[in-house]
Amino acid sequence: MKLVGDYLRSAGYTAEFLLTHFSLPRLHHLFYPLGRQGERFAQLYRGPGTPLFLARVFIGGYSESKDAFLAHMPEAVFDALRENGLLEQAGTDWRAPGLLFPYDGLFINADRAFRGQERMLPDRNYVAGGADPTSVAFYEGIAATPCRTLLEVGTGSGVGALLASRYAEQVWAVDINPRSITYARRNCALNGAHRVTVMESDLYSALGDLRFERILANLPFVPSTESTAVFAAGGDDGERILAGFLEGVVERLEPGGRVYALVMGADREDDPFEARIRRYLGAGGEECDVALFSSKTMTPMEFAFDQILLKNSDSAALYRWIGFFEQFHVQQMVLGNLIVQRRREERPVFTVRRTLSSNASIADMDQLADWETRCLSRDFVPSVLASKPRTSGHWEALSKHQLRDGQMTTISYSILASHPFVETIECAPWVVSMASKANGELTTSQLLGMVQQQTGQPGEALLGVFAQLVGTGILEI
Numbered sequence: 001m002k003l004v005g006d007y008l009r010s011a012g013y014t015a016e017f018l019l020t021h022f023s024l025p026r027l028h029h030l031f032y033p034l035g036r037q038g039e040r041f042a043q044l045y046r047g048p049g050t051p052l053f054l055a056r057v058f059i060g061g062y063s064e065s066k067d068a069f070l071a072h073m074p075e076a077v078f079d080a081l082r083e084n085g086l087l088e089q090a091g092t093d094w095r096a097p098g099l100l101f102p103y104d105g106l107f108i109n110a111d112r113a114f115r116g117q118e119r120m121l122p123d124r125n126y127v128a129g130g131a132d133p134t135s136v137a138f139y140e141g142i143a144a145t146p147c148r149t150l151l152e153v154g155t156g157s158g159v160g161a162l163l164a165s166r167y168a169e170q171v172w173a174v175d176i177n178p179r180s181i182t183y184a185r186r187n188c189a190l191n192g193a194h195r196v197t198v199m200e201s202d203l204y205s206a207l208g209d210l211r212f213e214r215i216l217a218n219l220p221f222v223p224s225t226e227s228t229a230v231f232a233a234g235g236d237d238g239e240r241i242l243a244g245f246l247e248g249v250v251e252r253l254e255p256g257g258r259v260y261a262l263v264m265g266a267d268r269e270d271d272p273f274e275a276r277i278r279r280y281l282g283a284g285g286e287e288c289d290v291a292l293f294s295s296k297t298m299t300p301m302e303f304a305f306d307q308i309l310l311k312n313s314d315s316a317a318l319y320r321w322i323g324f325f326e327q328f329h330v331q332q333m334v335l336g337n338l339i340v341q342r343r344r345e346e347r348p349v350f351t352v353r354r355t356l357s358s359n360a361s362i363a364d365m366d367q368l369a370d371w372e373t374r375c376l377s378r379d380f381v382p383s384v385l386a387s388k389p390r391t392s393g394h395w396e397a398l399s400k401h402q403l404r405d406g407q408m409t410t411i412s413y414s415i416l417a418s419h420p421f422v423e424t425i426e427c428a429p430w431v432v433s434m435a436s437k438a439n440g441e442l443t444t445s446q447l448l449g450m451v452q453q454q455t456g457q458p459g460e461a462l463l464g465v466f467a468q469l470v471g472t473g474i475l476e477i
């Protein structure tokens with residue numbers, strides 16, 4: 001299979017080529033040739049050159065004669081494609097049963113939803129390619145820094161595990177769907193990834209007593225009234241698989257280890273998503289921190305229409321969605337990144353939630369988790385008093401005035417933080433003064449001393465507000 005991967009690479013079958021040729025911002029559009037866009041793709045698939053031939057066969061799904069294949073590749077590559085199930089006979093011609101596409105320096109084989117412009121009936125065990133926007137948001141929400149042991153739960157075609165094998169010494173990838181296992185193993189072989197162990201497993205069931213420094217997951221979250229596909233269906237409330245994953249995760253994590261997951265769930269009446277995340281962790285949650293970063297919130301109706309359009313469903317689906325929202329008292333749906341951290345030593349744990357700005361990155365999320373951890377560490381006060389904070393500049397203040405004794409007087413401020421987190425903090429005027437005076441030269445101790453002189457606020461309260469300003473990205477230290 002390495003032969004095939006090497007050939008595809010040397011043939012110039014790259015994402016850049018495809019994005020340019022088809023004038024697309026993201027590759028996954030090519031996997032769903034719908035309507036006018038599909039007609040345009042069909043025309044653009046015609047043309048000379050090996051990269052386009054490969055796209056025509058492996059993404060478009062068009063059949064070609066053996067002679068046509070041999071005009072573009074050595075016979076040994078054609079044989080390897082055939083023997084490994086990447087090509088199948090269709091009459092006298094040959095065609096690709098699945099997709100085979102370049103992604104971030106990898107080659108990925110997965111199920112196809114279309115052959116030409118014809119939609120194929122998805123199997124219940126359909127294995128998605130792993131290049132759609134939700135999967136990409138998942139990969140982008142993972143710390144790509146060196147680690148020893150890493151597990152991906154629900155690996156699908158294996159992209160997350162393959163990307164992780166670039167920085168993790170040993171990678172395990174599990175999935176409940178046996179067809180995923182076939183694809184993930186094939187993709188490891190195609191990409192010469194030797195450090196990835198792929199196993200069929202219902203969550204952790206096949207993992208014995210292995211523990212990991214990092215655990216990744218992008219698990220199904222669509223309520224199963226609307227989807228029964230294994231890659232999408234998340235049980236009656238959409239959160240069942242996430243709940244099972246979280247319940248078992250603590251004993252799988254090394255102390256100090258982190259989970260990076262892409263999650264979708266509901267803010268319910270008096271029960272925000274992060275509160276349930278903590279409950280799903282069960283007793284083990286006493287050792288775990290939770291940081292939820294919301295990237296998109298949708299009203300129940302926005303979410304329902306999105307799902308209905310995606311599936312081309314009818315109005316009956318809308319009534320099922322309304323029933324679902326009522327049953328679970330859903331106020332809004334939240335899509336976001338989740339970090340769960342198992343504490344390294346005995347200390348209180350934290351639960352935080354932030355809204356991500358459009359260009360926030362995993363470094364920002366990790367940094368917040370680091371900061372909240374530091375706030376609860378034993379040497380927090382001395383270490384932070386000696387630091388030299390700087391205002392980030394990604395915020396503005398709005399003031400509220402009131403007529404008092406014939407004079408307009410500022411009575412409160414709202415600080416609007418815009419990056420990396422979008423937050424509004426209602427506060428007293430001195431908080432704005434604290435945020436604006438941090439210039440990278442004054443120590444925190446000097447800064448808090450100045451504010452204390454002006455306001456007479458107790459030191460502990462000042463330190464609490466200071467921690468909040470750092471935790472929302474208003475101050476940097």
Ligand SMILES: C[S@@+](CC[C@H](N)C(=O)[O-])C[C@H]1O[C@@H](n2cnc3c(N)ncnc32)[C@H](O)[C@@H]1O
Pocket residue numbers: 128129130131134135138153154155156157158160174175176177180201202203218219220230231232241
């Ligand atoms: C939304 S897909 C994500 C696939 C891939 N990781 C990605 O990000 O594109 C969810 C995956 O979880 C798998 N899955 C569902 N239930 C599972 C379970 N109980 N244990 C392990 N994997 C499961 C599905 O088969 C599917 O491959």
